[in-house]
Amino acid sequence: MTNTGPDVRVAVDGPGGPIEAPAPGPAAAADLPARPGGTGTRPRAAWRLLLPSMTPWLAAGLVLVAGVVLLGVVGPWVVGDPDAISDTGLAGPSGEHWLGTTQTGQDVLAQLAHATRGSLQIGLLVGVLATVLSAFFGIYGAYLGGVADEAFSLLSNVFLVIPGLPLVIVISGFVPRESRGLWTIAVVLALTSWAASARVLRAQTLSVRNRDYVAASRLSGEKPWRVIAVEILPNLLPVLASQFVYAVIAAILGEAGLSFLGLGASNASTLGTMLFYAQNGFALPLGAWWWFVPPGLVIALFGMGLSLINFSIDEIINPRLKNARTARRRARAAQRAAGRTEVAR
Amino acid sequence: MNYVLRKLGFYAVALWAAVTLNFLIPRLLPGNPVDILLAKLQQRGGTVTPETREAYSALLGGDTTDSLLAQYGTYLANLLRGDLGVSVTYFPTPVNEVIGTSMPWTVVLVGIATVLAATIGVLLGAFVGWRPGTWLDSAVPLTTLLAAVPYFWLALVLVYLLSRVLGWFPSQGGYDVVLDPGWSPEFIASAVEYGFVPALTIVIASIGGWLLGMRNMMVSTLSEDYVLTARAKGLPQGQILRSYAARNAVLPSVAGFAISLGFVVSGSVVTEQVFSYPGIGSRLLAAVTNNDYALMQGVFLFITLAVLGANLVVDLLYGLIDPRTRAKA
Numbered sequence: 001m002t003n004t005g006p007d008v009r010v011a012v013d014g015p016g017g018p019i020e021a022p023a024p025g026p027a028a029a030a031d032l033p034a035r036p037g038g039t040g041t042r043p044r045a046a047w048r049l050l051l052p053s054m055t056p057w058l059a060a061g062l063v064l065v066a067g068v069v070l071l072g073v074v075g076p077w078v079v080g081d082p083d084a085i086s087d088t089g090l091a092g093p094s095g096e097h098w099l100g101t102t103q104t105g106q107d108v109l110a111q112l113a114h115a116t117r118g119s120l121q122i123g124l125l126v127g128v129l130a131t132v133l134s135a136f137f138g139i140y141g142a143y144l145g146g147v148a149d150e151a152f153s154l155l156s157n158v159f160l161v162i163p164g165l166p167l168v169i170v171i172s173g174f175v176p177r178e179s180r181g182l183w184t185i186a187v188v189l190a191l192t193s194w195a196a197s198a199r200v201l202r203a204q205t206l207s208v209r210n211r212d213y214v215a216a217s218r219l220s221g222e223k224p225w226r227v228i229a230v231e232i233l234p235n236l237l238p239v240l241a242s243q244f245v246y247a248v249i250a251a252i253l254g255e256a257g258l259s260f261l262g263l264g265a266s267n268a269s270t271l272g273t274m275l276f277y278a279q280n281g282f283a284l285p286l287g288a289w290w291w292f293v294p295p296g297l298v299i300a301l302f303g304m305g306l307s308l309i310n311f312s313i314d315e316i317i318n319p320r321l322k323n324a325r326t327a328r329r330r331a332r333a334a335q336r337a338a339g340r341t342e343v344a345r
Numbered sequence: 346m347n348y349v350l351r352k353l354g355f356y357a358v359a360l361w362a363a364v365t366l367n368f369l370i371p372r373l374l375p376g377n378p379v380d381i382l383l384a385k386l387q388q389r390g391g392t393v394t395p396e397t398r399e400a401y402s403a404l405l406g407g408d409t410t411d412s413l414l415a416q417y418g419t420y421l422a423n424l425l426r427g428d429l430g431v432s433v434t435y436f437p438t439p440v441n442e443v444i445g446t447s448m449p450w451t452v453v454l455v456g457i458a459t460v461l462a463a464t465i466g467v468l469l470g471a472f473v474g475w476r477p478g479t480w481l482d483s484a485v486p487l488t489t490l491l492a493a494v495p496y497f498w499l500a501l502v503l504v505y506l507l508s509r510v511l512g513w514f515p516s517q518g519g520y521d522v523v524l525d526p527g528w529s530p531e532f533i534a535s536a537v538e539y540g541f542v543p544a545l546t547i548v549i550a551s552i553g554g555w556l557l558g559m560r561n562m563m564v565s566t567l568s569e570d571y572v573l574t575a576r577a578k579g580l581p582q583g584q585i586l587r588s589y590a591a592r593n594a595v596l597p598s599v600a601g602f603a604i605s606l607g608f609v610v611s612g613s614v615v616t617e618q619v620f621s622y623p624g625i626g627s628r629l630l631a632a633v634t635n636n637d638y639a640l641m642q643g644v645f646l647f648i649t650l651a652v653l654g655a656n657l658v659v660d661l662l663y664g665l666i667d668p669r670t671r672a673k674a
Contacts, residue, residue: 303493
């Protein structure tokens with residue numbers, strides 16, 4: 001499993017914006033002419049504020065995610081049959097087989113493409129289910145307040161401290177193999193992974209529900225679902241988006257662990273099943289690194305890409321983080337500019 | 346002391362929830378675990394008396410005519426007496442004993458690795474966050490790669506590199522099997538040697554979260570007024586870093602320990618499989634593959650118990666180091 005979860009979110013609560021110790025006024029002013037367009041830039045459209053601004057890390061994240069999605073969506077059409085057996089078993093990467101072959105001569109790249117599709121499917125499915133669950137318990141509970149809020153919050157805290165994967169393993173162990181389908185695994189993973197984001201959503205909702213326009217809307221007799229959907233939810237969209245992204249990462253990782261143990265969905269082939277076969281086909285003792293390295297690498301790079309995208313979403317949730325970044329950039333540019341003028345003198 | 350009572354109350358509720366989940370799962374899911382279990386037991390040469398059947402029914406549900414509530418009562422009573430049934434996988438050892446011999450391995454491994462990862466991660470995070478905007482700070486997003494790596498895959502890669510290619514460490518097991526388990530220096534040395542790669546896996550995979558969390562809080566704390574005041578007073582930089590910034594920034598990392606520990610335990614359960622480590626994770630998997638439901642339930646209960654216990658200790662410590670939690674209570 002991963003630590004990507006709530007730890008990363010810590011900064012959201014606190015005020016961002018570091019102190020740039022040497023940030024004297026004149027230096028900052030010297031920076032102004034250096035900026036293209038200066039102060040005369042047009043104000044950005046309102047909807048553009050909802051989109052993250054492009055940074056190198058965001059670009060890297062988008063490229064990584066797009067690459068893996070491409071592999072999973074388009075890949076299976078391009079590569080051959082993943083189950084086709086040939087007599088070139090355990091061959092290293094070559095021109096014919098880019099990522100080598102498995103013990104029974106199956107093409108690793110073909111398997112990788114199909115497995116990536118399977119993992120993305122389950123990730124998306126669990127991501128949606130877990131986000132819906134956490135939205136229900138987090139937003140609805142916080143909106144209702146009182147006993148319901150206490151109960152929902154206690155429930156999510158309890159689910160948070162009970163270790164997730166052992167619970168999933170036990171549940172999967174009790175479900176007979178025949179009835180262990182894609183949906184069963186997805187539901188089990190979603191049931192055990194919604195708690196952390198419910199807590200984040202609750203905290204955000206609590207701050208939104210006390211704003212004046214929400215009170216006005218309630219006083220004018222709007223129905224609860226309308227207040228939540230129209231007044232509260234739009235404010236939570238960036239938080240929901242980032243929680244969804246974390247849920248997808250956690251789901252792909254959880255499913256991979258489960259399948260690696262042979263407890264995954266019996267009708268799906270995912271990156272975890274690939275690692276399961278690699279482990280049981282003695283890829284490790286035989287030194288067939290091309291068999292077990294790619295699946296894990298795909299998971300890690302996809303997760304990294306999603307986390308990087310999430311950093312940018314965090315900047316929308318907490319504009320202070322963004323201000324901190326622009327302030328840093330300006331201070332650096334100012335220092336450079338100051339250095340230049342000194343040299344010129 | 347209100348804070349302590351509230352925390353104790355919460356963990357009591359969490360424990361009750363875990364026990365009840367353990368009770369409900371086999372009864373709500375399809376299949377008849379008691380029959381499968383008894384069939385396995387007979388295969389292993391155990392004699393199935395009506396009493397055995399009754400004992401397993403109390404544990405797992407099944408062909409009793411009792412109401413669910415009465416079953417729950419019997420289940421809780423058995424649990425309180427410490428009766429978790431007999432393991433089928435390690436027949437005729439009782440589940441208690443199987444768990445008792447494997448639990449220390451996991452507790453020591455996960456405990457040491459978590460403390461190491463938290464300490465190194467928090468220290469690194471404090472230093473990186475102390476000077477935001479340097480090249481080191483810009484490289485922080487790279488740690489997301491570590492956070493997204495599956496534990497067991499990292500274990501595979503490390504075993505491949507350190508054991509197979511370089512041959513520095515043994516790749517399987519928890520100790521040299523020619524030695525007798527005990528407190529002899531040779532045995533401890535061998536346990537450390539065998540445990541190094543598993544521990545390294547956990548440290549590498551979990552350090553990113555600690556580092557990132559600490560770094561973010563550090564950046565936030567540096568903009569607080571009291572840090573500015575400390576700077577204005579002309580205090581030495583090292584003192585500001587240690588006594589003003591890092592001390593306050595570390596609090597959320599301590600508070601987030603519960604969530605992190607859950608992830609680490611989940612990850613290490615799967616990782617033990619890669620190393621055939623004699624810990625609780627391997628036992629859980631052996632139980633699952635052998636339909637050893639009694640052992641499965643027992644292991645889950647003990648893992649939960651250990652995680653809840655560790656969290657309780659950290660929460661109580663948190664109450665000591667952060668006076669605000671006590672004031673609010």
